[in-house]
Amino acid sequence: MSDARVNPVVPRGSTAEKPFELVITPETAGWGFSGLRILDLPVGTRATFRTGGEEMLVLPLAGGCDVTCDDERVTLTGRRSVFSRVTDFAYVPRDATVTVRAPSGGRFALPSAKAGRRLPFRYGPADEVPVELRGAGQASRQVNNFCTPGTFDCDRLIACEVLTPGGNWSSYPPHKHDEAGDGESVLEEIYYFEVAAAPSGSPGSGYQRVYGHEDRPIDVCAEVRSGDVVLIPYGWHGPSMAAPGYDLYYLNVMAGPGEREWLIRDDPAHGWVRGLWTGQETDPRLPLTSTTERTRSS
Template sequence: MTTAARDTRTLHLPAGSAATRDYALEVTPESAGWTHSGLRVLELVPGGRRRLHTGEDEVVVVPLSGGLVVSCDDRTLTLAGRANVFAGPTDFAYLPRGTTAELSSEGGGRFALCAARARRTLPLRHGPAADVPVELRGAGSCSRQVNNFATAGVFEADALIACEVITPGGNWSSYPPHKHDETSEVETELEEIYYFEIAPGPQGQPGLAYHRVYGTPGRPIDVLAEVRDRDVVLVPHGWHGPSIAAPGHDLYYLNVMAGPGPERAWRIVDDPAHAWIRGTWTGQDVDPRLPLHSPDRAATHPPTRPDQNGATRP
């Protein structure tokens, strides 16, 4: 019996390596070598504007820093945005497939365009920041915060699933390693993009993190990436995790997922070799640094504490 061929695609994209004339980052299904998920990062100078054609994709516009005005179908959506990705959840805009939008920013900023190939045409919508569920997962050094702005069951979309994960410096997230590359009662097939931002040190020192992807005997894949601010890792299949934040540098990543199945759901299985770690969280406190955003937002939108043995993670 021959061993399955190892996935040799370029899966770690250092900052700037996937830039195009129009975008600081552009990952399409075609460039990724897969079928469903995409992500662009648009940078606008103060007063800048860009026209966006969604084509076959549904798109969720997420301010990473700064505010944005989205004009589409004779409607105008104003996104207040945020100072940076560590300042708490942001409002966002949903753009349907087959539409054209004008994006403009008086103060300038950086904006993620999360995309998935869509079959249905859903309405243009504004997602308020106040409606974004903030969840604290794990415990101890595995504590992390998840902003579930466009997950299944939270926000309606045709195929796109997206969330933000914030990991305090020194902690591990996306752990235990898990996968979602088959269709079954316990798993859904989803391509996934990790886009990273890393908080600098007190004098602006650049930070770093580590991210792991590895395969099964039938579908080998092997990534151990030292990721820096604004890097991307693509996960076409296989176990992925941990994402490890270096001490002193809080870690943010944006997850964008979509797959071929008719059901929009996020079901995962843990690597059996590491699943036992969940049992150690019982009785441990969540890292007191979380939620990692302003006290006024934490007071008005209290986070939820999940069941440590819960079925939804990472």
């Protein structure tokens, strides 16, 4: 992030720009590659937009939709919520006209990245999304690797979903990816959050930590609620903290100037924590979701 005046915490609705509830572009973020838009469509409505120089995904957060790209169309089954199942998705290339139509309404994330190549419009089936369980004990979490290197081909875009059971920490130990070399790649990152509601329906919250290193200051310890975003231009980030009783979801969107690879370096002050996981069981609540619809309400 070249402009230190940009606030890394983006509350829900604060960057609305019709037809989108949230708009983050490389220009508004003050960096070079990563972006995200959130589209909330009432029943029977549609939105049409141009991708310009960005490749994008259409990722259902709630509901399903038809996605038309130029003269081709795919139908996304979607899901009831991010806490109900793993979803299918669509890839749309740069320099395309896209229409998203939601006969039953829905909410959709459009992670994006500045792209050099124009790849084909494609459908990503839910049953081909690798679901990974990381960590152990109270650092256990689920990662849906739907658009990571080796699982789905893009020019620059990397995206995944992380689900953390209530009371657990994820993105831990703190790590960074802002310098090339030594097992580390340069990636700008966006965290988009949703928090499972209480049984009464009242909203929950979680927390996100980001802090700087050397001559790159940044200091964030923020409460986050559904629809909020945290921008991570550089520095150590983590933990992402799920409050007891409230499962936490976040969508990670990453892109950078180098080869499309996701390489991180742990904060050396805390990397030793990984050694504690040896012999610990994964949280038995995981996985929270699969490609089968979850029966517990969220």
